[in-house]
Amino acid sequence: xxxxFYETGSPFIPAKPPPSSTKREDRVANKxxxxxxxxxxxxxxxxxxxxxxxxxxxxxxNHYLCFNVENPYDDQHPYTFKTDLKASQFWNKKGLKNxxxxxxRAFVYWDFRQAKFSSNPAPSSDYxxxxxxxxxxxxxxxxxxxxxxxxxxxxxxxxxxxLLCKKQNVYGKKLFCTRALLGDGxxxxxxxxxxxxFGPGDPEMWISIDGIWTIRILNLNWxxxxxxxxxxxxxxxxxxxxxHDWLFNESSPSYGLFIFKPNTIECxxxxxxENDDSIQGFCHVLYALKMG
Numbered sequence: 001x002x003x004x005f006y007e008t009g010s011p012f013i014p015a016k017p018p019p020s021s022t023k024r025e026d027r028v029a030n031k032x033x034x035x036x037x038x039x040x041x042x043x044x045x046x047x048x049x050x051x052x053x054x055x056x057x058x059x060x061x062n063h064y065l066c067f068n069v070e071n072p073y074d075d076q077h078p079y080t081f082k083t084d085l086k087a088s089q090f091w092n093k094k095g096l097k098n099x100x101x102x103x104x105r106a107f108v109y110w111d112f113r114q115a116k117f118s119s120n121p122a123p124s125s126d127y128x129x130x131x132x133x134x135x136x137x138x139x140x141x142x143x144x145x146x147x148x149x150x151x152x153x154x155x156x157x158x159x160x161x162x163l164l165c166k167k168q169n170v171y172g173k174k175l176f177c178t179r180a181l182l183g184d185g186x187x188x189x190x191x192x193x194x195x196x197x198f199g200p201g202d203p204e205m206w207i208s209i210d211g212i213w214t215i216r217i218l219n220l221n222w223x224x225x226x227x228x229x230x231x232x233x234x235x236x237x238x239x240x241x242x243x244h245d246w247l248f249n250e251s252s253p254s255y256g257l258f259i260f261k262p263n264t265i266e267c268x269x270x271x272x273x274e275n276d277d278s279i280q281g282f283c284h285v286l287y288a289l290k291m292g
Contacts, residue, residue: 038056040052040163067139081099126142126143126144132152165283181284192208204216204220207239224246242257259283259285
């Protein structure tokens with residue numbers, strides 16, 4: 001849990017945000033709009049460390065999963081795989097398709113039969129997606145790991161793929177929720193951003209992690225861009241925000257940008273340390289689209 005509450009622009013005891021009355025509207029907006037989730041991994045494939053970009057996208061008509069694998073010989077033409085999750089044949093059985101990497105076939109295995117979905121375009125649990133290349137699992141998504149190992153009869157590469165960046169968009173009015181890795185393992189943490197932009201007082205914004213309000217930004221008209229650093233367990237987390245559009249753009253949706261970048265305390269205090277194998281380089285980028 002966060003050790004301190006940071007309030008920008010004021011030394012006073014932090015105030016909790018007012019209760020949100022728009023949660024239902026936020027859920028409706030989420031369902032009706034284009035949503036996407038982008039995960040960027042670094043994986044070892046055929047003796048090269050390459051970036052694999054995983055994109056989940058969903059709207060009322062389409063629901064896609066796409067992989068772009070970095071091509072070290074031509075950075076303008078990555079190796080691409082795409083499948084439609086709404087196609088009826090996709091849900092009838094476990095899937096297996098292939099695509100080409102460096103002239104050889106890579107195989108994509110998936111099982112979504114028991115998968116649980118929310119408003120997020122990616123499943124929340126009970127699924128796996130595995131990319132197999134040259135008898136190794138180069139990327140494995142989901143929580144049904146043993147099922148994936150049994151199905152593919154393969155084991156992960158060493159080292160396993162590392163998540164470098166997570167990008168996501170969410171829709172709402174006063175409340176925006178996401179989940180992010182924050183440097184203390186593979187467990188994601190709940191992040192809630194809430195705002196009070198209209199009313200008798202000055203606009204304000206609050207950010208909480210795992211139910212603890214960690215930052216309160218006062219005078220948002222003047223502090224619509226900024227950054228703060230908080231400490232959580234053994235992790236220093238830099239939080240950046242830009243909500244200029246929320247305040248000064250009359251079109252809808254208007255977007256706010258948030259970046260959460262964790263560093264372990266050890267790594268943050270060792271500026272010259274190289275080849276750190278923690279999640280030091282990870283960042284979470286959130287595009288919060290405000291409706292109305």
